[in-house]
Amino acid sequence: MTATESTKPAQQRGFFGHPWGLATLFFTEMWERFSYYGMRVLLIFFLTAAVAEGGLGMEKGLASSIVSAYGAAIYMSALAGGWIADRLLGGQRSVFYGGVLIMAGHISMAVPGGAATIFLGLGLVILGTSLLKPNISTLVGGLYAEHDNRRDAGFTIFYMGVNLGSFAGITISGWLGQQVNYHLGFGAAAVGMALGLVQYVLGRRNLGSATAKAINPLTKDERGKVFGRMAAGLAVLVVAVVALSAAGVMSIQLVIDGISLLSILLPIGYFTVILRSPLLDDDERSRVKGYIPLFLASVMFFLIFEQAANVLNLYASERVQNTVFGMEFPASWFQSVNPVFILLFAPVVAFLWVRMGDRQPTTGRKFALALVLVGASFGVIVLAGISSDELGKVSPLWLLLVYAVQTVGELFLSPVGLSVTSKAAPKAFVSQMMALWFLSIAAGQGIAAQLVPLYGKIPEAVYFGMFAGAAVVLAVLLWISAPKIREMMRGAD
Structure with a gap:
């Protein structure tokens, strides 16, 4: 989506030399990430805390599965949100309504109503994120003309908002939730999203008209068919839930299993549709096939990386010393180091690729290095166990090292993955391929939902060691296959 002459935002230079609309979207995304990560960092602690301590008293394995399934649902829902913006609401309204739903979800979680308000809140956050997250980046792109040389710098500034928001959300909501009251922490997330919405509404006039309407709106004939199918699908879902409940088999675990299965079937379906399409020429079909091993590598990476929200949070709470100079801090604060490391390491990695020029590794080998690093991060935890004190706790420096290694791996894979996906x-199938990239994150978390309950039930070294070993084995296979992948990518590597 590009700005037209009638929109004029690309001519503005009020926000660090960029259109004023970038400031609106920067702070909207910052506050949305504040709310998202602020809530997420508390979720595993709240689910597992005893009822007397203000939590739900869930078994740790089930709670970890819920967190992973929630993450998978978030990324899968973006498919629907992109379609709604393109064909019904347009990008600007989608972002607004998404923010309203997210805020409502956090408000629901802030109400001490037990499991009912928590799961209602999670559902609303999933729906809201499906509208906001995939479309706000499109709004950023709509601020610039197609060949505006400020575009990449604009997205870089925008990405800084993501990290600032996540750092602040984790720090503030984490402290309030663990040190004062969990529902107060969830409430802080709601306040953050509310602030984002206020400034979005006030600054929306700076976004121009290019993204105000649906780019491919449904015709009158299509509306009847589409809405009819939606109603039929919703009816089938309601009937299925009622039937399963009546049969006594409806459970949280069944929902988790369904999300895990869907996270695997969706990308398989997408690849099948794309590869069988007559719209592809030979080069395009070869590139999609070469992309498959990169997709699988991404699934493995995020299967490990996204355990930060559950398993590593539990590890931080139970196995890591959380005092500095005699002062105690919440275990959730360990999560805040990732955005800090991103801001520190991203310029270094970017400089490395520029400095290496044509000598830099192929995409396949960058992914292989990322897998080695994320696997090594779990290997660090195995080593940390050897140095535990008499209480079974390890130095916080070990966990900081884990996140530092993971962050470098993330920088080797995430931006490179977005780039190679677009190429x-x-x-x-440009939009569908980008959706596939996000489905790799969903699939990683969907699979993790079935594996994370093993934490605490098998020896710690075995748990972390099996993931580390699997990542390294896949990395070796990917490294060996890199020349073949590059050949199949036909210039898109």
């Missing part, structure tokens, strides 16, 4: 995408 490998067939002309007829």
Whole structure:
């Protein structure tokens, strides 16, 4: 989506030399990430805390599965949100309504109503994120003309808002939730999203008209068919839930299993549709096939990386010393180091690729290095166990090292993955290929939902060691296959 002459935002230079609309979107995304990460960092602690301590008293394995399934649902829901913006609401309204739903979800979680308000809140956050997250980046792109040389710098500034928001959300909500009251922490997330909405509404006039309406709106004939199918699908879902409940088999575990299965079936379906399409030429079909091993590597990476929200939070709470100079801090604060490391390491990694020029590794080998690093991060935890004190706790420096290694791996994989996805995408499936990239994150968390209950039930070294070993084995296979992948990518590597 590009700005037109009628929108004029690309001519503005009020926000660090960029359109004023970038400031609106920067702070909207910052506050949305404040709310998202502020709530997420508390979720595993709240679910597992005893009822007397203000939590739900869930078994740790089930709670970890819920957190992973929630993450998978978030990324899968973006598919629907992108479609709604393109065909119904337009990007600007989608972001606004998404923010309202997210705020409502956090308000629901802030109400001490037990499991009912928590799961209602999670559902609302999933729906809201599906509208906001995939579309706000489109709004950023709509601020610039197609060949505006400020575009990349604009997205870089925008990405800083993500990290600032996540750091602040984790720090503030984490402290309030663990040190004062969990529902107060969830309430802080709601306040953050509310602030984001206020400034979004006040600054929306700076976004121009290019993203105000749906780019491919449904026709009158299509509306009847689409809404009919939606109603039929919703009816089937309601009937299925009622039937399963009546049969006594409806459970949280069944929902988790369903999300895990869907996270695997969706990308398989997408790849099948794309590869069988007559709209692809030979080069495009070869690139999609070469992209598959990169997709699988991403699944493995995020299977490990996203355990920060559950397993590593539990590890931080139970196995890591949380005092500095005699002062105690909440275990949730360990999560805040990732955005800090991103801001510190991203310029270094970017400089490394520029300095290496044509000598830098191929995409396949960058992914292999990322897998080695994320696997090594779990290997660090195995080593840390050897140095535990008489209480079974380890120095916080070990966990900081884990996150530092993971962050470098993230920088080797995430931005590179977005780039290669855009280059490998067939002309007829540009949006679908980007959706596939996010489905790799969903699939990683969907699979993790079935594996994270093992934490605490098998020896710690075995748990972390098996993931580390699997990542390294896949990295070796990917490194060996890199020349073949590059050949299949036909210039898109």
